[in-house]
Amino acid sequence: MKFTLLKTDQASGARLGELTTSRGSVSTPTFMPVATQAAVKAVGPDSISQAGAGILLANAYHLHFKPGEDLVASMGGLHKFMNWGGLIITDSGGYQVFSLPNRTIDEEGVRFKAEKGGQPVLFTPESSMEIQRKLGADIAMAFDECVAYPTPHPYAKQAMERTLRWLARCKKNWLDAGGLETGQALFGIVQGSTFSDLRKASTEATAAFDLPGIAVGGLSVGEGLEVMNEVLSHTTPYLPVDKPRYLMGVGLPEDVLAAVDSGMDMMDCVIPTKYARTSVVFTRVGRMRLDNAQYRKDKFPLDTSCGCDVCGHYTRAYIHHLFNAGEVLGHTLASIHNIHFYMTLMADIRKAIQEDRFAAFKTDFLAAYLRSDKKNRLVR
Amino acid sequence: MKFTLLKTDQASGARLGELTTSRGSVSTPTFMPVATQAAVKAVGPDSISQAGAGILLANAYHLHFKPGEDLVASMGGLHKFMNWGGLIITDSGGYQVFSLPNRTIDEEGVRFKAEKGGQPVLFTPESSMEIQRKLGADIAMAFDECVAYPTPHPYAKQAMERTLRWLARCKKNWLDAGGLETGQALFGIVQGSTFSDLRKASTEATAAFDLPGIAVGGLSVGEGLEVMNEVLSHTTPYLPVDKPRYLMGVGLPEDVLAAVDSGMDMMDCVIPTKYARTSVVFTRVGRMRLDNAQYRKDKFPLDTSCGCDVCGHYTRAYIHHLFNAGEVLGHTLASIHNIHFYMTLMADIRKAIQEDRFAAFKTDFLAAYLRSDKKNRLVR
Numbered sequence: 001m002k003f004t005l006l007k008t009d010q011a012s013g014a015r016l017g018e019l020t021t022s023r024g025s026v027s028t029p030t031f032m033p034v035a036t037q038a039a040v041k042a043v044g045p046d047s048i049s050q051a052g053a054g055i056l057l058a059n060a061y062h063l064h065f066k067p068g069e070d071l072v073a074s075m076g077g078l079h080k081f082m083n084w085g086g087l088i089i090t091d092s093g094g095y096q097v098f099s100l101p102n103r104t105i106d107e108e109g110v111r112f113k114a115e116k117g118g119q120p121v122l123f124t125p126e127s128s129m130e131i132q133r134k135l136g137a138d139i140a141m142a143f144d145e146c147v148a149y150p151t152p153h154p155y156a157k158q159a160m161e162r163t164l165r166w167l168a169r170c171k172k173n174w175l176d177a178g179g180l181e182t183g184q185a186l187f188g189i190v191q192g193s194t195f196s197d198l199r200k201a202s203t204e205a206t207a208a209f210d211l212p213g214i215a216v217g218g219l220s221v222g223e224g225l226e227v228m229n230e231v232l233s234h235t236t237p238y239l240p241v242d243k244p245r246y247l248m249g250v251g252l253p254e255d256v257l258a259a260v261d262s263g264m265d266m267m268d269c270v271i272p273t274k275y276a277r278t279s280v281v282f283t284r285v286g287r288m289r290l291d292n293a294q295y296r297k298d299k300f301p302l303d304t305s306c307g308c309d310v311c312g313h314y315t316r317a318y319i320h321h322l323f324n325a326g327e328v329l330g331h332t333l334a335s336i337h338n339i340h341f342y343m344t345l346m347a348d349i350r351k352a353i354q355e356d357r358f359a360a361f362k363t364d365f366l367a368a369y370l371r372s373d374k375k376n377r378l379v380r
Numbered sequence: 381m382k383f384t385l386l387k388t389d390q391a392s393g394a395r396l397g398e399l400t401t402s403r404g405s406v407s408t409p410t411f412m413p414v415a416t417q418a419a420v421k422a423v424g425p426d427s428i429s430q431a432g433a434g435i436l437l438a439n440a441y442h443l444h445f446k447p448g449e450d451l452v453a454s455m456g457g458l459h460k461f462m463n464w465g466g467l468i469i470t471d472s473g474g475y476q477v478f479s480l481p482n483r484t485i486d487e488e489g490v491r492f493k494a495e496k497g498g499q500p501v502l503f504t505p506e507s508s509m510e511i512q513r514k515l516g517a518d519i520a521m522a523f524d525e526c527v528a529y530p531t532p533h534p535y536a537k538q539a540m541e542r543t544l545r546w547l548a549r550c551k552k553n554w555l556d557a558g559g560l561e562t563g564q565a566l567f568g569i570v571q572g573s574t575f576s577d578l579r580k581a582s583t584e585a586t587a588a589f590d591l592p593g594i595a596v597g598g599l600s601v602g603e604g605l606e607v608m609n610e611v612l613s614h615t616t617p618y619l620p621v622d623k624p625r626y627l628m629g630v631g632l633p634e635d636v637l638a639a640v641d642s643g644m645d646m647m648d649c650v651i652p653t654k655y656a657r658t659s660v661v662f663t664r665v666g667r668m669r670l671d672n673a674q675y676r677k678d679k680f681p682l683d684t685s686c687g688c689d690v691c692g693h694y695t696r697a698y699i700h701h702l703f704n705a706g707e708v709l710g711h712t713l714a715s716i717h718n719i720h721f722y723m724t725l726m727a728d729i730r731k732a733i734q735e736d737r738f739a740a741f742k743t744d745f746l747a748a749y750l751r752s753d754k755k756n757r758l759v760r
Contacts (some may be wrong), residue, residue: 036697037701037705038701039702039705039707039709040709041707041709042708042709042712043709044709044712044713066701066704067676067697067701067705068702071676071677071697073681074677075695075697081695081697081698081701082695082698083693083698100675129458155608161449239425296447296451297451297454299455313463314463315455315461317447317451317455317461318418318455318461318462319462320447321417321446321461322419323419323449324446324447325417325418325419325442325446325447327417327419327421328421328422328708328711329419329420329421329422329423329424331708332422332424332463332712333424347710
């Protein structure tokens with residue numbers, strides 16, 4: 001994997017880059033749709049690809065239990081298994097295991113009982129790396145401890161320091177397996193909750209591992225956009241310039257713009273598909289909740305400015321009907337549109353950076369997007 | 381609408397024909413996937429069309445309540461509303477209203493309470509025709525009384541005779557609106573339960589209405605293949621030769637073959653998509669239930685002889701995983717495959733009739749299909 005920084009915006013931290021692997025290239029800033037269980041919910045890979053997505057996020061925790069990394073490996077890896085020709089990044093499972101009830105953490109790893117069957121399971125930095133290697137992800141994430149929001153400083157410090165010790169073990173495991181030669185890159189993850197001293201220390205220490213990329217974790221966990229921006233301001237100054245920077249779990253369009261503004265290159269979130277399944281679609285003039293009766297007779301496409309297949313062929317009235325009638329095709333169509341919306345937003349962001357007008361683009365986008373969002377009573 | 385009978389098989393009743401409308405042509409025998417609520421469940425119209433389907437069945441009863449025929453009309457009709465470029469036939473709602481609890485039938489029509497809200501509703505031959513006209517179906521079905529299986533002779537006779545009186549009202553309503561000039565054809569429906577005298581009388585009387593097509597109703601209601609064949613043998617001799625013949629609600633592949641054998645031209649059934657949602661897929665060597673553990677590591681496509689997109693790109697193991705993980709993409713992929721299976725079966729049937737080898741095709745198909753079906757413990 002190679003990252004090329006093509007341009008840095010003069011007026012902000014926004015960056016234009018390219019992530020290149022033997023499997024293909026992805027222009028950054030990029031948004032990665034989520035395929036937790038080796039499938040983007042309700043959408044086939046052709047539609048994802050047509051929407052412009054080049055990289056998906058899958059999950060080591062979920063895939064370990066269903067269908068298991070050995071099975072995926074025997075099927076020729078995750079790309080072939082799920083018929084996805086683009087890149088795949090896998091989350092390490094850190095976020096998932098720390099969200100479990102009754103898990104215990106010690107220096108070795110995290111112990112918990114399997115959801116199905118209840119047998120004891122131990123996730124360690126080494127086992128997470130092994131799972132991700134067998135899945136065949138292009139980019140593996142280090143096994144980290146992601147703390148809840150809010151967390152007291154002493155525990156946030158302890159978890160951040162443990163994350164660094166675990167990162168050393170992840171890196172050793174990765175190098176022992178062959179490092180970049182295996183075709184899989186490893187990204188470390190910055191933690192430190194909302195504390196500026198911890199974020200600075202974590203960022204500097206994580207950067208010192210000199211891995212192919214670096215991620216910022218522990219955000220988008222309920223802290224809100226303002227706090228996220230504050231934390232990013234204590235993090236990004238210490239991130240390496242020449243490495244791809246991944247902000248995990250972000251987010252809404254306004255969050256994505258803030259992340260790009262602060263110099264992040266990669267983002268992922270379930271929002272486009274999760275919201276779609278509740279009939280919420282994104283448009284340039286705000287969100288709409290399609291199951292609302294106001295759309296019953298609406299002859300317009302979801303977004304009059306959108307070029308996606310769904311907007312080319314269906315009315316809001318039809319999508320409203322599908323949700324009203326309980327037809328899962330509504331989930332599919334709304335998801336395809338939302339992914340297309342995010343991909344178009346990213347393409348427009350990249351074009352704006354290229355043309356030295358990112359700040360103006362962000363201002364204009366948010367003015368149109370947030371104004372109507374309020375009108376539709378879908379304020380955040 | 382025009383029907384051209386191209387060929388009749390020498391060794392059976394099988395017929396090759398073409399149904400032509402201003403919207404396009406469909407070769408018969410044809411199988412019509414079901415889009416009850418203006419959507420084939422979990423599958424978009426592009427996939428349906430790519431699978432080879434040229435005509436879909438929608439439902440006047442369901443669409444009357446959601447989203448309402450006036451809304452569909454204001455959207456430019458059902459084809460445009462659901463983005464379907466092929467033909468659409470609508471069922472009259474007769475089958476649905478007679479399946480309701482606490483409905484009462486009199487000469488005027490059927491009275492029942494709306495599922496949502498509970499307000500009293502009256503469906504009549506005239507209202508059903510009006511609904512189907514507003515929906516804009518290429519073919520409307522007469523409003524009939526479909527009796528349950530089994531039904532005593534006296535009631536079957538009474539319902540069959542009422543169906544004929546209602547057919548006269550449907551035909552008058554259709555002619556008053558402009559008849560075929562409206563772009564909508566009307567098919568009468570033969571009833572008579574399992575009684576040969578009633579079937580003969582109903583067929584002769586329905587044929588005498590000289591409508592653009594004729595349907596055989598009241599079958600595939602639990603009577604089984606043997607009884608269905610018996611009833612068809614008392615029906616088909618009296619059907620007009622030059623009109624398209626539609627066997628309603630049929631069926632499994634073996635039922636479809638029997639229907640073609642007896643001279644039917646059109647069939648519809650929810651089976652391809654309904655079975656798909658329970659992970660049951662059709663193959664030339666029988667059915668498979670994909671959520672069965674035996675497919676967990678199966679690297680084969682669903683059907684090794686199938687040319688559909690799903691079989692070209694996915695393993696049984698992946699589809700098994702999707703069902704096991706609760707991913708609705710499994711419904712979509714299995715449904716696309718099953719529709720493709722039915723469409724390929726129909727194309728092969730038409731080719732066999734063309735080449736004077738339908739009987740051999742049917743024998744060979746069933747030998748391969750039913751043998752393995754038993755092996756998989758999915759016997760009927």
